[in-house]
Amino acid sequence: MEVIQSLSICCPSPRGKCINHCETCTARQHENPYQDKFDGTHVQCLEYWNDVIKRMRYAQSKGCTTVMLTGSNEPQQNRRWIEGLYLAMKSLNQPFDNIEIQTTGAFLDEDYLRFLKDFGVTTVAVSTFNINDDMRNQKIEHNADKMLNIQKLCDTIESLGMNVRICVNVTDCILTDEEADKFAHTTRQDLPHIAMQYVESLLQRCHELHANQVTFRKMWSNEGTPEAVWIKSHSWYCDYILDAIKEIVTEKGTLLHKLPYGAARYDYLGFSIVVDDLMSALYRQNIEVEHENKADVITYTDDNFKDSLIEATRLRKQGKKVVLNRK
Numbered sequence: 289m290e291v292i293q294s295l296s297i298c299c300p301s302p303r304g305k306c307i308n309h310c311e312t313c314t315a316r317q318h319e320n321p322y323q324d325k326f327d328g329t330h331v332q333c334l335e336y337w338n339d340v341i342k343r344m345r346y347a348q349s350k351g352c353t354t355v356m357l358t359g360s361n362e363p364q365q366n367r368r369w370i371e372g373l374y375l376a377m378k379s380l381n382q383p384f385d386n387i388e389i390q391t392t393g394a395f396l397d398e399d400y401l402r403f404l405k406d407f408g409v410t411t412v413a414v415s416t417f418n419i420n421d422d423m424r425n426q427k428i429e430h431n432a433d434k435m436l437n438i439q440k441l442c443d444t445i446e447s448l449g450m451n452v453r454i455c456v457n458v459t460d461c462i463l464t465d466e467e468a469d470k471f472a473h474t475t476r477q478d479l480p481h482i483a484m485q486y487v488e489s490l491l492q493r494c495h496e497l498h499a500n501q502v503t504f505r506k507m508w509s510n511e512g513t514p515e516a517v518w519i520k521s522h523s524w525y526c527d528y529i530l531d532a533i534k535e536i537v538t539e540k541g542t543l544l545h546k547l548p549y550g551a552a553r554y555d556y557l558g559f560s561i562v563v564d565d566l567m568s569a570l571y572r573q574n575i576e577v578e579h580e581n582k583a584d585v586i587t588y589t590d591d592n593f594k595d596s597l598i599e600a601t602r603l604r605k606q607g608k609k610v611v612l613n614r615k
């Protein structure tokens with residue numbers, strides 16, 4: 289039977305654009321295929337919410353227990369939409385076990401976090417480029433909240449009883465100036481060793497931030513966009529860092545399970561870790577991971593990504609499990 293692990297619901301942007309301007313923004317690199325029916329007029333709102341309720345019911349009928357609030361902007365920009373979703377969820381026969389919001393944390397003070405908790409949010413997924421240096425992070429996200437302090441944010445999330453998920457976008461900016469200097473003065477041969485030391489300290493830092501889950505994301509880029517240029521010029525050490533993470537979690541961590549889109553979840557230092565393209569590393573190491581259901585794998589390159597995505601969507605509509613795998 290087809291199982292839906294989680295349902296992503298995209299929050300419409302009230303101003304038509306995100307309050308931040310992240311250098312790597314995925315949303316700006318492709319056209320948004322979703323028509324925004326939440327324009328504030330009563331009739332269209334009813335049509336919109338009926339559609340959302342229908343999708344939530346369908347997901348629940350397929351075993352889905354998790355909803356993710358996401359979108360091509362910061363979901364907390366649209367408080368009215370979050371309140372609407374709360375009412376829509378009330379019409380379901382059973383609540384979702386997990387509601388997760390994906391955010392950079394902009395303007396999430398204690399009051400707003402309490403509101404999210406009352407709404408039912410169980411996990412706040414904080415997307416960041418550097419977990420040691422707020423200023424460095426600010427320069428990359430151009431975060432509208434100039435005073436954002438990740439330690440304070442995570443302390444508050446934890447104190448309110450919600451889960452902290454740290455989503456680290458892996459670029460060279462993950463390093464502080466001092467660390468970057470150390471990497472720059474290390475021979476190519478010694479870089480894997482330095483990267484291992486660095487990653488151990490990075491994971492300790494996640495622990496200090498009360499992380500229940502940590503996701504390391506390799507950046508996706510669409511050639512020809514300013515974001516792709518930025519990502520390329522900030523990726524000198526990424527492979528060393530990602531390889532070190534994979535090595536540490538596969539050697540020292542415990543495999544928990546494989547996620548439907550292909551990544552694997554590991555337990556290490558008391559929190560779970562996911563590396564987005566971890567499966568390819570496991571295959572390289574000939575490590576077998578049990579699949580609950582076999583999935584069709586579509587291998588894509590930058591040139592044929594759009595066509596591959598369309599094909600994957602077509603097959604998924606037929607009820608097939610499909611994993612997209614970058615070549």
Ligand code: SF4
Binds near residue numbers: 307429
């Ligand atoms: S917060 Fe998300 S949508 Fe907004 S600019 Fe950053 S990456 Fe793009």
